[in-house]
Structure formats: structure tokens, C-alpha cells
Amino acid sequence: xxxxxxxxxxxxxxxxxxxxxxxxxxxxxxxxxxxxxxxxxxxxxxxxxxxxxxxxxxxxxxxxxxxxxxxxxxxxxxxxxxxxxxxxxxxxxxxxxxxxxxxxxxxxxxxxxxxxxxxxxxxxxxxxxxxxxxxxxxxxxxxxxxxxxxxxxxxxxxxxxxxxxxxxxxxxxxxxxxxxxxxxxxxxxxxxxxxxxxxxxxxxxxxxxxxxxxxxxxxxxxxxxxxxxxxxxxxxxxxxxxxxxxxxxxxxxxxxxxxxxxxxxxxxxxxxxxxxxxxxxxxxxxxxxxxxxxxxxx
Amino acid sequence: xxxxxxxxxxxxxxxxxxxxxxxxxxxxxxxxxxxxxxxxxxxxxxxxxxxxxxxxxxxxxxxxxxxxxxxxxxxxxxxxxxxxxxxxxxxxxxxxxxxxxxxxxxxxxxxxxxxxxxxxxxxxxxxxxxxxxxxxxxxxxxxxxxxxxxxxxxxxxxxxxxxxxxxxxxxxxxxxxxxxxxxxxxxxxxxxxxxxxxxxxxxxxxxxxxxxxxxxxxxxxxxxxxxxxxxxxxxxxxxxxxxxxxxxxxxxxxxxxxxxxxxxx
Amino acid sequence: xxxxxxxxxxxxxxxxxxxxxxxxxxxxxxxxxxxxxxxxxxxxxxxxxxxxxxxxxxxxxxxxxxxxxxxxxxxxxxxxxxxxxxxxxxxxxxxxxxxxxxxxxxxxxxxxxxxxxxxxxxxxxxxxxxxxxxxxxxxxxxxxxxxxxxxxxxxxxxxxxxxxxxxxxxxxxxxxxxxxxxxxxxxxxxxxxxxxxxxxxxxxxxxxxxxxxxxxxxxxxxxxxxxxxxxxxxxxxxxxxxxxxxxxxxxxxxxxxxxxxxxxxxxxxxxx
Numbered sequence: 001x002x003x004x005x006x007x008x009x010x011x012x013x014x015x016x017x018x019x020x021x022x023x024x025x026x027x028x029x030x031x032x033x034x035x036x037x038x039x040x041x042x043x044x045x046x047x048x049x050x051x052x053x054x055x056x057x058x059x060x061x062x063x064x065x066x067x068x069x070x071x072x073x074x075x076x077x078x079x080x081x082x083x084x085x086x087x088x089x090x091x092x093x094x095x096x097x098x099x100x101x102x103x104x105x106x107x108x109x110x111x112x113x114x115x116x117x118x119x120x121x122x123x124x125x126x127x128x129x130x131x132x133x134x135x136x137x138x139x140x141x142x143x144x145x146x147x148x149x150x151x152x153x154x155x156x157x158x159x160x161x162x163x164x165x166x167x168x169x170x171x172x173x174x175x176x177x178x179x180x181x182x183x184x185x186x187x188x189x190x191x192x193x194x195x196x197x198x199x200x201x202x203x204x205x206x207x208x209x210x211x212x213x214x215x216x217x218x219x220x221x222x223x224x225x226x227x228x229x230x231x232x233x234x235x236x237x238x239x240x241x242x243x244x245x246x247x248x249x250x251x252x253x254x255x256x257x258x259x260x261x262x263x264x265x266x267x268x269x270x271x272x273x274x275x276x277x278x279x280x281x282x283x284x285x286x287x288x289x290x291x292x293x294x295x296x297x298x
Numbered sequence: 299x300x301x302x303x304x305x306x307x308x309x310x311x312x313x314x315x316x317x318x319x320x321x322x323x324x325x326x327x328x329x330x331x332x333x334x335x336x337x338x339x340x341x342x343x344x345x346x347x348x349x350x351x352x353x354x355x356x357x358x359x360x361x362x363x364x365x366x367x368x369x370x371x372x373x374x375x376x377x378x379x380x381x382x383x384x385x386x387x388x389x390x391x392x393x394x395x396x397x398x399x400x401x402x403x404x405x406x407x408x409x410x411x412x413x414x415x416x417x418x419x420x421x422x423x424x425x426x427x428x429x430x431x432x433x434x435x436x437x438x439x440x441x442x443x444x445x446x447x448x449x450x451x452x453x454x455x456x457x458x459x460x461x462x463x464x465x466x467x468x469x470x471x472x473x474x475x476x477x478x479x480x481x482x483x484x485x486x487x488x489x490x491x492x493x494x495x496x497x498x499x500x501x502x503x504x505x506x507x508x509x510x511x512x513x514x515x516x517x518x519x520x521x522x523x524x525x526x527x528x529x530x531x532x533x534x535x536x537x538x539x540x541x542x543x544x545x546x547x548x549x550x551x552x553x554x555x556x557x558x559x560x561x562x563x
Numbered sequence: 564x565x566x567x568x569x570x571x572x573x574x575x576x577x578x579x580x581x582x583x584x585x586x587x588x589x590x591x592x593x594x595x596x597x598x599x600x601x602x603x604x605x606x607x608x609x610x611x612x613x614x615x616x617x618x619x620x621x622x623x624x625x626x627x628x629x630x631x632x633x634x635x636x637x638x639x640x641x642x643x644x645x646x647x648x649x650x651x652x653x654x655x656x657x658x659x660x661x662x663x664x665x666x667x668x669x670x671x672x673x674x675x676x677x678x679x680x681x682x683x684x685x686x687x688x689x690x691x692x693x694x695x696x697x698x699x700x701x702x703x704x705x706x707x708x709x710x711x712x713x714x715x716x717x718x719x720x721x722x723x724x725x726x727x728x729x730x731x732x733x734x735x736x737x738x739x740x741x742x743x744x745x746x747x748x749x750x751x752x753x754x755x756x757x758x759x760x761x762x763x764x765x766x767x768x769x770x771x772x773x774x775x776x777x778x779x780x781x782x783x784x785x786x787x788x789x790x791x792x793x794x795x796x797x798x799x800x801x802x803x804x805x806x807x808x809x810x811x812x813x814x815x816x817x818x819x820x821x822x823x824x825x826x827x828x829x830x831x832x833x834x835x
Contacts, residue, residue: 188661192729195619196675197648210665340748341719456607485606486775490819512749515778515821519828538825556750557823558778562805 032282039276043095050089051077054246058084063262079264081254087264091272093246098228098276101162101241105227106220108166113173114216118204120174121181132178135171143168144233151239158241161234165227173219180212214288221284225277232273248273301328302370302506303352303391303474309365310347310356321347323530324366329474334500334507336521336538338514340553344530345510349476351376352508353387370474388419392467396479398459402451408462409435409447412469419470438465439495457488461495468499475500478510493520514557518542526550566737566769567595567618567651572627574613587613589793590627597736600763600770602784602801604777604816610793611773615741618771619653620644631737649679652730656742658722662714668725669710672696675732699728703758720751724758731762739771744779756783777820781805789813 042049062084065072072079078087116135120128138146147164154160184190184207193203234240235249243250248269255266310322322344329335339345350356352368354375368375370390375383395401403411412434413427422430435443438461451459460480467475477496481489497520500507511517517524517538524541526533526549534547545551574588588610595601605611616622618629620636629636631647639647652675655661662671673692676683683692697707703724714722723743730738740759744752756779763770774780780787784801789810796810808814822828 188655188657189663192661194621195653197645198678207663487819514823518823518825519821542825556753560778560820
């Protein structure tokens with residue numbers, strides 16, 4: 001039988017937009033990405049943007065409300081705290097810690113979790129069983145308690161906080177990666193690789209890892225948001241970063257005492273936390289939508 | 299004689315994020331009472347989207363019915379009310395799909411699911427339904443009906459599940475049965491049995507069958523008339539013998555040439 | 564000469580303490596001669612997929628042995644086994660999942676080379692690798708420019724061609740083809756089968772061709788083995804099995820194949 005050239009069989013397709021433009025149509029996503037971009041810029045260029053030194057005390061202007069209120073001044077747009085420190089500057093500097101801790105903790109937890117998930121899912125057997133039982137035990141511990149215990153033991157400090165959040169946060173990553181690996185393991189391209197003679201470690205690295213990056217990134221963005229809030233909780237409890245460094249959590253703790261009278265001390269850091277966490281989550285969704293359709297469309 | 303079902307200049311688009319797919323492009327054909335019509339085409343030909351349109355089953359965001367009519371009993375299925383549509387589905391027109399596992403509830407026993415269909419379509423009471431389940435299973439060629447009625451879908455083979463689907467589809471005594479690749483996922487021996495069953499049931503109940511398939515062998519085995527589709531359009535329509543003997547279009551000829559034929563002499 | 568041989572192969576799954584469990588392959592023995600196309604035919608549950616995995620030594624048999632060029636695969640150390648794998652490659656059924664969607668075509672086709680030939684790794688090896696991949700793609704009728712694209716940019720038939728190019732990278736002697744055209748449209752199927760026949764002639768390949776489609780098998784096979792529920796029912800020259808099958812099951816299998824000729828169709832009740 002001779003080879004036949006057949007007329008093209010696919011239905012008529014009309015290309016309307018690129019994936020990027022499709023994303024841009026989603027207004028919520030646009031807002032979220034914009035917010036996150038602003039935060040990142042603020043964090044990086046804090047010294048240039050902040051109107052005041054975040055630690056500069058000026059008792060003459062203590063507890064001033066935000067500028068748009070009657071007793072406020074345009075010098076301190078969001079008001080001042082009980083020591084006369086400018087709230088806006090403190091917020092801007094505080095974003096550095098939040099974003100740094102959030103991102104670092106997520107990366108650390110991601111590396112630990114992904115490695116465990118990959119190995120556990122691919123190799124299976126008693127190895128897998130032991131690792132998953134450890135994961136279960138870890139999950140059963142209230143994470144804040146665990147974090148407190150570790151920080152109490154190691155002492156407070158920026159890097160200790162990151163390490164703690166990283167080492168307590170790996171479980172979600174591991175579980176998701178393991179589930180993905182379990183389903184990938186029986187996919188034909190893995191069988192192919194084994195038939196070619198590729199070593200297990202290479203299979204994990206070259207075939208499995210790139211394919212779990214998508215769910216990994218999703219968990220990652222969720223975790224960044226959670227880590228930011230967790231760091232704030234630790235700072236709020238006085239167990240986080242040293243007092244000289246400005247963090248939103250410490251601002252919240254500080255502002256708690258003044259909630260009835262000077263509400264702005266607590267509300268603005270709270271809002272900042274909430275907006276950042278939301279923005280990170282939504283941006284994560286957006287990233288996934290842009291990256292995925294190209295790879296998985298048939 | 300007026301056709302039972304008439305598809306007139308039907309156009310169906312799928313509006314996706316970055317592109318619009320014209321899955322069905324001004325397709326027209328008719329189904330006569332009691333006949334077996336095969337709609338044959340390769341992947342992407344639009345045959346499934348066309349079949350789903352008869353019962354307005356295409357998922358409605360992304361899908362848009364951009365033109366034409368589907369005329370059944372004097373009404374256009376694409377414009378009737380939800381209530382009328384529910385009346386049509388299962389009663390005048392029934393449909394079975396390639397993968398019975400996705401149409402059956404894995405958590406309920408087979409007999410129970412058939413009973414539910416009976417109660418919904420014929421208003422039967424629970425007792426009446428229980429009585430009617432076994433004959434329905436037997437009519438679909440399931441021999442050990444009592445035992446099978448008490449089983450869950452995963453306990454049945456592919457062929458048996460498809461028979462259960464057929465039994466469920468037949469309960470409303472539809473005038474038209476649309477079968478979308480009903481045997482593609484089945485072993486060839488089972489496929490033969492299911493095709494026999496469909497042909498037999500079609501004859502017994504005077505039911506028209508619209509068989510969607512990519513396999514010309516299946517078409518030759520059971521079809522009276524054939525519609526050939528490619529790229530969302532109808533390429534050729536005709537009587538099965540005519541089509542196989544004297545295909546009018548190049549695409550049809552190429553399709554026939556490419557189909558491997560088993561020589562047993 | 565016999566290139567691949569199975570002796571009394573048996574594979575059980577599951578079951579605890581010798582009770583329960585499924586016997587997927589039950590006492591199967593066969594021999595594949597160099598240069599021929601040996602077809603393995605069976606329906607779902609026949610055990611043919613498990614058998615191919617056993618033949619490729621992707622799993623250990625419960626009993627029995629697989630010999631490639633006279634060597635028992637079970638007894639080999641990992642390094643030796645890897646050497647054998649160079650000579651025995653596979654093309655799988657689903658063109659949509661047999662390639663890593665995140666790898667480029669050039670990396671996919673080059674993977675066997677990179678795995679087995681350390682000289683191809685690293686910077687200097689890269690250029691030579693691209694040339695070699697280009698040659699392989701050319702041999703399967705794909706232009707060399709496709710190297711930098713991703714699998715999802717190609718149709719099913721094109722992907723199968725890429726799979727075949729990958730299988731040929733190490734100049735294997737035997738290629739196991741597990742339902743290579745079953746997921747393809749019938750028009751593309753013809754082209755791929757032609758390509759496979761052409762390659763076999765040119766490169767003196769031995770094929771183990773697994774399929775449930777008897778019409779396709781008739782086109783390609785020299786000898787056929789029919790499997791049913793884990794057992795090998797009959798083996799013989801293709802023409803003989805088709806003309807005078809010895810087993811009842813084989814006969815029913817042949818009878819069930821739908822015939823694209825309405826005049827000869829067995830299920831037709833309409834008056835002609």
C-alpha cells in the first residue's frame with residue numbers, strides 16, 4: 001500500500017489572541033500582579049522611597065492620625081506611632097522582611113519538600129512509607145507551636161525564622177509532588193526512559209522534576225503567603241526577628257494596645273499583610289495559566 | 299417520507315481563550331425512521347460535536363451554536379426551552395458514549411441506576427421499577443441479570459457496561475439512538491456483539507440509530523446510509539453500498555484506500 | 564538466528580502469601596528470529612502488554628527467563644543490562660504521553676545517545692549530537708528544523724515518527740512496537756506502517772509488533788502469536804494462522820474483525 005497524502009483534517013481555527021493578552025483581560029489578575037510589583041519595588045527601593053527613617057523617633061508628633069484626618073499632617077501620610085515613628089516608612093521597610101522571609105521560606109521548604117516528594121513517589125516501598133509517616137507526624141503538630149519551640153531553642157534572628165518556616169513547611173510540597181510523581185510514574189515517557197536505560201536519578205531529575213514544577217509553583221505561592229503571615233505571627237508573639245528590624249507583625253503587636261484610640265497603628269500593617277498574601281496567591285494562579293496552556297495543549 | 303431528525307446548516311464554534319475553533323461548519327443531513335446512519339470521520343472532523351448538538355449537550359461556555367437548526371418533531375432543539383429539552387432527552391432521542399464508565403455512577407449498583415432512569419422517564423414507583431430492571435437488562439443481552447443488577451460498574455467488563463448503557467438508553471423507548479463511538483474502546487470480539495445488539499434492537503423497536511465512528515469496517519457492517527465528515531464539513535452522503543463502490547469525493551476515496559482490510563482467503 | 568527468546572515466562576501480580584493475585588503471563592515461550600516481524604496479538608487482559616514489559620526487562624518475571632542474543636537478562640548486572648538495552652528499543656502506543664512534554668524534540672531523540680555515550684555529553688558533544696539527531700529525523704521523514712520544537716506542536720503521526728527516530732538512535736537490532744498505530748487516524752497509520760517497513764529493510768531491523776488490530780497485523784507480520792488470558796494459544800507463520808487458525812479463539816477473533824466491504828458484512832440484515 002503506497003503512502004497517501006491526505007488533505008488536512010483539523011477543523012478551521014481562528015487565532016484570536018495570544019495567551020498573554022488573554023491573561024491581561026482578567027482584571028483581577030492585573031490588579032494583583034500590579035500590587036505585587038509595587039510591593040516588590042517598594043521593598044527594593046525602600047531607602048529611596050520612604051519619606052522618613054523608620055526608626056527615627058519624634059515625640060513631638062507622636063500618635064498623629066493619617067494625613068486626611070483632622071489632626072493629621074502631610075508630613076506623615078499614614079500617621080505616626082506612640083514613639084513618633086512614621087507609619088508609612090515603617091510599612092515600606094517592613095515589606096522587605098515580609099517578602100524576604102516569605103520567598104526564602106517558600107524556596108527552602110520547596111527544595112526540601114520537592115526532593116522528598118520525588119524520591120518518595122518514584123522509589124516507593126518502605127522508603128516512601130517512612131517518609132510519609134514522618135510527614136503525617138509533622139502535620140499533626142501545630143506549626144506555630146513547632147516554630148516557637150525551635151525559635152525558642154535557636155534564638156530569634158532573621159535566618160532562624162526562615163529556616164524554621166522552611167523546615168516546617170515542606171509537607172504540603174512533598175505530598176503534592178509525590179502525588180504528581182505517582183501519576184507520572186506510569187506515563188509512557190517514563191517507561192520509555194527506563195527502556196532506553198536511563199538511570200533512576202536521571203529520570204527523576206530530567207523527566208519528573210520539570211513536570212512537577214507547575215503544582216510546585218502553585219503550592220509555593222500559597223506558602224509564600226502563609227509564610228508571610230507566619231512570620232508576622234512570630235513577630236507578634238515577640239519570637240521573630242530582632243526588635244530593631246521593622247516587621248509588619250511587630251507593628252501589629254505594637255498597634256494592638258492602641259486599637260481603640262489610634263486604630264491606624266494596627267489597621268495599616270494588617271491591610272498590608274492581607275493585600276500581599278492575596279496578591280501573591282492570585283499572581284500564582286496567573287503564572288500557572290500562562291505557563292500551562294502552552295505545554296499541555298494538544 | 300419526512301425525516302425523523304433533520305440537521306440543517308448546523309454550525310458550532312468553540313470559543314477558547316486564545317482562538318475560536320469552527321468545529322462544525324454548515325453541516326446538513328437527515329435521519330429517516332428505522333434506519334442506521336453512520337457519521338464517519340477522523341479526529342477533528344466535528345462528528346462528535348455534531349452528535350452532541352442534537353441534544354444540546356455541548357458544554358456551553360466554550361461552545362456556541364452559531365448557526366442552523368436541529369429539527370426534531372417539528373421543533374428546533376437548539377431553541378426549545380429547558381423543560382422541553384429535558385423531555386426530549388432520553389425519551390425521543392437517547393445517547394450512549396464511548397466510555398460507559400464516565401456515564402455510570404461508580405458508587406451505585408447497576409440495578410439501582412437503571413431503576414432511577416425508569417422512575418424518571420416512566421414515572422414508575424419503586425416497586426414497579428424493581429420489576430422492570432431485570433427485563434431491561436435481559437433485553438440488552440445480559441444473561442445473568444439478577445446477579446449483574448446487584449453489581450457495581452467497576453465489577454463489570456467493558457462490554458457489559460456498554461450493554462447497561464444501552465439498556466438505560468432504551469428505557470424511554472427513544473425514536474433515535476445516537477451512539478458515539480460505542481465500540482471503540484472495546485475488544486473486537488465484544489465490539490461485534492455490541493454491534494449485533496444495536497442492529498437487533500434497532501430493528502425490533504423501529505428505532506433509528508446514528509452511529510458516530512472512525513472505523514469504516516464498522517460502517518460497512520451496520521450502516522444503511524453514511525455521512526462522511528472532514529474539518530467540520532460534510533464531504534459526502536449516500537447509501538452505504540454506493541459509497542463503498544463509487545465514492546464521489548477524493549477524501550472518501552483516500553479514506554477507503556487507507557483502511558486496512560483483512561483477507562481471509 | 565534467534566535474537567530474542569522467552570522461556571516459560573510467568574508473571575504474577577498482587578496476592579498475599581501465595582493466595583489471590585493475578586497471573587498476567589502464564590508459561591509463555593517464544594522465539595523471535597533476526598530480521599523478521601513477529602506479531603503479538605491479543606485483546607485486553609490477554610497479557611500482551613505485560614509480556615512486552617517482561618521482554619524488555621522492565622520488570623522481573625515471577626518465573627522463566629528472557630534471553631537476548633543468548634544472554635539471560637535476569638542474570639545481568641546493571642551495567643551489562645544497560646549494554647543490552649542499546650540493542651533493544653521500544654516505540655509505545657500513545658504519541659501524546661510517550662514523550663516528556665517539557666523536553667524539546669532534539670533532547671528527546673538524543674536521550675538514548677546521551678545516556679549511553681558519554682562523549683556526547685557536554686559542550687563539544689553537543690554539535691555532533693545535533694547532526695546525529697538531524698540524520699535520524701531525516702530518516703523518518705521529518706525536517707531537521709523541528710529539533711527545537713516541543714511535542715505538543717506536532718500531530719499524533721508526527722510524534723510517532725519522532726518516537727521512531729528516538730528508537731533508532733543507538734542502531735538497535737530489535738525494536739518492540741507496542742500498538743504503534745492504534746492511536747492514530749487511519750490515514751496516518753498507513754504512512755507510519757510504510758515508514759516502519761522501509762526502515763526495516765534498510766536497517767535490517769527485527770520487530771516485535773504488538774497489536775489488537777488484525778488487519779494491520781496481516782499487513783506487517785511474518786509470524787504471529789495469539790495470546791488469551793496470559794497464555795500463548797498459537798504461534799505460526801502469518802499466512803497460515805490467518806488462513807487456517809488452529810484455535811477456536813483465533814477463529815472467533817478473525818471472524819469479529821469488521822470488514823470494510825458492505826457486501827461481505829456479516830451483520831447486515833437489510834435486504835440488498
